[in-house]
Each structure stands twice: as C-alpha cells, then as structure tokens.
Amino acid sequence: MTDLKTPPAEPETAVEPHAKPLAWPLGLAGVALVIVGSFLSWSYDGQILGDLSINFYPGGLQILAIILAVLALVLLLAEKGPLTKLGAWLDVTAGLRALGFTLTLYMLLVLVAISADSDGLINVNPGGYISLAGAALILASAWMMPLRHLRDMSEARLPAWFEILSIAVLMASVLFVAAYALGLEDAWSFILCLVFIAAVAAVLFRTGALTWVGHVAQRNRKVLTLSAFLVAFLFPFTQGGSDANMSIATQVLVFAATAMGLNIVVGLAGLLDLGYIAFLGSGAYVAATMSTSAFATIGWKPPFLVVMLIGAGVAATLGLIIGTPTLRVSGDYLAIVTLGFGEIFRFSMFNLDGNNGPNLTNGPNGVPGIPDLEIGGFNFGDVHTVAGIELGRFSNYYFLLLVLTAFVILVFSRLNNSRIGRGWVAIREDEKAAEAMGVNTFGLKLLAFAVGAFLAGLAGTIKAHQDGAVSPDQYIFLESAFLLAAIVLGGMGTIAGVLLGATILKLLPEKLRFFSEYRLLLFGLLLVLMMRFRPEGLVANRRRQLEFHEEDEQLAVDVDEEHLLVEEAK
Structure with a gap:
C-alpha cells in the first residue's frame, strides 16, 4: 500500500524545461494582489453584484475570488514549499494554469458586469483592477512552470477515516455552493458563481485530484451514496x-x-x-x-x-x-x-x-x-x-x-x-x-x-x-x-x-x-x-470512455481492474 508520504519515483523524461526563477515569486505576488484587491471596493455603485462597494468588507463574489486565490497559494506551496510531498503526486502546473485562466476570466467578467449594469468602466473601483492584475500574474507564473507527468492516483492511499472525512467535506461544499448559487437573483452574479465552480472543477481535474476522489468514492461507495442523499435532504433547510x-x-x-x-x-x-x-x-x-x-x-x-x-x-x-x-x-x-x-x-x-x-x-x-x-x-x-x-x-x-x-x-x-x-x-x-x-x-x-x-x-x-x-x-x-x-x-x-x-x-x-x-x-x-x-x-462510464479513447492503455487496465473488483464484490 502506498501513501502520500512515499511518492513514486520522478519520471526521467520531462515535458518542459525547468521553471524560470521568477515564476514562483510572481505567483505569490499574484495571490497577494487578488486577496488585497478583494478586500477593497470593486464597484462605485452599491446596487451592482450584491454590493461590492465597501472597503475591507468583502461581498460574496469577492469571497469567491479570495477562495480561488487561496487555492492558487496551495498549488504554489505544493510546487515549492512545505507542501512539496503533496505536489509530488499532483500535476501542479496544469492545475495552476487552469486556475489562472479561469480566475482571469472571472475578474474580466466582473468588470464587464459592472460596466454593463452601470455607466461603463468608470464605475469600476481600483480593487477590481488590482484583483485582475493579480489573476494575470498567477496565469503568467503558471506558464513559466514546467508540466509534469500525472501520477497514478489509484496508488495514493490515506487512512479510511480521512477518506470518509474528505467525502463529508466535499458533500458539505456541494450543499453550500448549491444554496449560495440558487440564492443569487442577479444573472451576472449567477454566471460568475458558475465560473467559480468551473475553476474549482478544472483544478481538481487538471491536477489529478479528481481521479483520487473517484477512487475514494469507489472504495467508499455506500458512504458517498448516503452522504449525497443527506445533502439532498438538507437542501430545503438552507433556503429559508x-x-x-x-x-x-x-x-x-x-x-x-x-x-x-x-x-x-x-x-x-x-x-x-x-x-x-x-x-x-x-x-x-x-x-x-x-x-x-x-x-x-x-x-x-x-x-x-x-x-x-x-x-x-x-x-x-x-x-x-x-x-x-x-x-x-x-x-x-x-x-x-x-x-x-x-x-x-x-x-x-x-x-x-x-x-x-x-x-x-x-x-x-x-x-x-x-x-x-x-x-x-x-x-x-x-x-x-x-x-x-x-x-x-x-x-x-x-x-x-x-x-x-x-x-x-x-x-x-x-x-x-x-x-x-x-x-x-x-x-x-x-x-x-x-x-x-x-x-x-x-x-x-x-x-x-x-x-x-x-x-x-x-x-x-x-x-x-x-x-x-x-x-x-x-x-x-x-x-x-x-x-x-x-x-x-x-x-x-x-x-x-x-x-x-x-x-x-x-x-x-x-x-x-x-x-x-x-x-x-x-x-x-x-x-x-x-x-x-x-x-x-x-x-463518463469507464467502458464508454474507453470507446472514445482506445489508445489509452492505462485506461484499459483500469477498466479491467474495476470489472474484476465488481465481480469479486458479487
């Protein structure tokens, strides 16, 4: 059994050259700018996007930007910092590129929404531009970093209690996001919330963390099913x-x-x-x-x-x-x-x-x-x-x-x-x-x-x-x-x-x-x-996925192993 403390050996071949020296500090600077800008006012008009006009009191959309910035910080620390053991399992660069792109798109849509609902870009306050600059720096930093080979996350094992806790946190997050998204009456705010969800999903997918979640769900299928229905049952209680x-x-x-x-x-x-x-x-x-x-x-x-x-x-x-x-x-x-x-x-x-x-x-x-x-x-x-x-x-x-x-x-x-x-x-x-x-x-x-x-x-x-x-x-x-x-x-x-x-x-x-x-x-x-x-x-159904990706030999092996596990369970 393999755990996250003993990652497999690094592959000998690299896809890209080593990261440029400025990549990591540039990413940290981008994270700082996004967070600082989110604590400042984004809009002069307090009636737009749920009131983003108050300094040092982030609104809902600003909090979402801060969450994405913290996620970028985690990836940067996994690339070079105290979380490098986690980074040895994840494709940090691919995830950071996806996050940088979606965060930049998020901030651009914020400026477009403020401009469309008011008299133009003149109503965008400095905080919006600062957060946009930070998102652009994160994206630039990601493109300076080399891509890695994706690890086989099926080999990553953690204690059973941690896996169950991960499922609980994931389902609680789904409940919170669903309640928040449905509570948004403004169409622009809802679109921005969708971009936030897409950003998180893209990071999980590109880093390979979603693959690990899939294996955890397979090992704890009953827990996942019960937690999913519990979340669905609790949903009406979040709607007031x-x-x-x-x-x-x-x-x-x-x-x-x-x-x-x-x-x-x-x-x-x-x-x-x-x-x-x-x-x-x-x-x-x-x-x-x-x-x-x-x-x-x-x-x-x-x-x-x-x-x-x-x-x-x-x-x-x-x-x-x-x-x-x-x-x-x-x-x-x-x-x-x-x-x-x-x-x-x-x-x-x-x-x-x-x-x-x-x-x-x-x-x-x-x-x-x-x-x-x-x-x-x-x-x-x-x-x-x-x-x-x-x-x-x-x-x-x-x-x-x-x-x-x-x-x-x-x-x-x-x-x-x-x-x-x-x-x-x-x-x-x-x-x-x-x-x-x-x-x-x-x-x-x-x-x-x-x-x-x-x-x-x-x-x-x-x-x-x-x-x-x-x-x-x-x-x-x-x-x-x-x-x-x-x-x-x-x-x-x-x-x-x-x-x-x-x-x-x-x-x-x-x-x-x-x-x-x-x-x-x-x-x-x-x-x-x-x-x-x-x-x-x-x-995707694994077998149907194989139909569209016949050249993926690892996927074929995974499908065969999954089929054997199902037969053994019977």
Missing part, C-alpha cells in the same frame, strides 16, 4: 422557506427522475428515443383525470398510491404498444418512429375533447385546478415548520420527489448490474453479435422501453399535482430533446452523470432568463463543445 428556489429544485428532480428512465433506453440499451416525454405526459394525464379537480373527467378517485401504479402501468403499456411493432428497426428509423409517437400522443391529447373523440383530456384546455396531494392526512400544500424553519408547498413535493428519485436510481443500478443490464449493454455495443451469442435482443429492447416508460409514468403522476394543471403544450418534442441532451451531456449509462446533466439543463434556463431567446443556441453550442472535447460526457 423560499418557494422560488424550491420550485426550481422540484422541477430538477422531476426532470432527473425522467431522464434516469430514458437512460435505461438510451444509455444501456442504445435505443434512440425522441418521443420519451409522452410517457411522462401519460402518467400526468392519468393523475389529472383521476384527481378531485372540478375538470377531471373520470369519476373514480382511488388513493394516490393506486393512481401512481395506474399511471405507471398506462405508460408502460404505451411503451409496449409503440415498441412491439417498431423495435425491429434501429438507428435513425427508430428515432423517426419514436419522434412520431411523441407527436401522436400530443395531438391525441388535443383531440380527446368530446368533439373529435371521447372527452378524457378537455382538449387544448387540459385539466386545470388539480389539488395538492394529501397522503395519510399530510397535505402537501400546507406550510410545515421543522426545527424553526418553514417548509412550504414545494419543499413538501421536493421530499416526495427525492424518495421517487432514490427508487428510480435503485431500479437503474440493480438492472445495470444484473444479467438484463449486461444484455442491454451487449445490444448497445453490437446487436448482431449479441443475438448470435443467444441474447433475446427483441425481448430485452422491449423490456427497456417498458421499464423506462414505467419510471417516467411514476414521475408524471407527481408532476401533475405539483404543477396543478396538465395541458398538451407541456409535452412537446423540445422536452424530449432536452431529456436526451441531459443524458449525452452528463454521461450515458451513469447515474451521477445524468443527475448532473439534468440539473444543468433545468437550472440554467431558470436562472439565466435574459438568455431566453438564445437558449437553444447555447445548448447546441454546449453539446458541440462536449462532442469535441469530452464526447463520453461530464461523468
């Missing part, structure tokens, strides 16, 4: 009863649970479904028509748990109906057929209005006035106080959706690690080869459609009550495209990746409303950049 933020959070969970069902179809079985939003809509319409709304068209009012099962069953039945005749085709043809199914569902909801067909959905008017859920005497529309903190209507639905998301994740992970999951992966990789090996390809593809539709139907039944209304316009093709984009962006076949992708694609449009006319352009640009620089997704 804000219904606006909790409304966004509930939408994210509905979107994530639905995307996880689509991940079975696309990520595991490799079936391109462009009409998946119809399954979510079918569950929502079942719940709406069986609710106690004055506009509900079905007289039977069973308990909600029964409604959930009926809604999920109807969605799964639709999956079987559309899958039976169409799953014998594949690729682009399957995509076209599923796209057509999504549109057929939407137009059917329009026509079931009593004039063109039976009156089930009230046509384009939909079913408004859906009351809040009431399960066992607990009304989800009431405000409840827990530990002195008010939890409103959306917080109640958030906890229910959190339970649903946990169930969906459990189903996905169990199926993924089963013989059925391995059959789906075989079909995705090469359907002809899988069929030749005796895999029932048609049956498994049909099962993927049915299970994915079932999970989407469950989410739809809750969504109907949370939204309070259901109409055909909610289930357009664009929503199916966003669900698919969340899977591609996050990482096909992964759990964390789909959750991350769903959060990004649902959260950004809500917080960046002034980009509403350019949302599709930004999403398209984001996907193009992902396909160019990280086609396997933000959180």
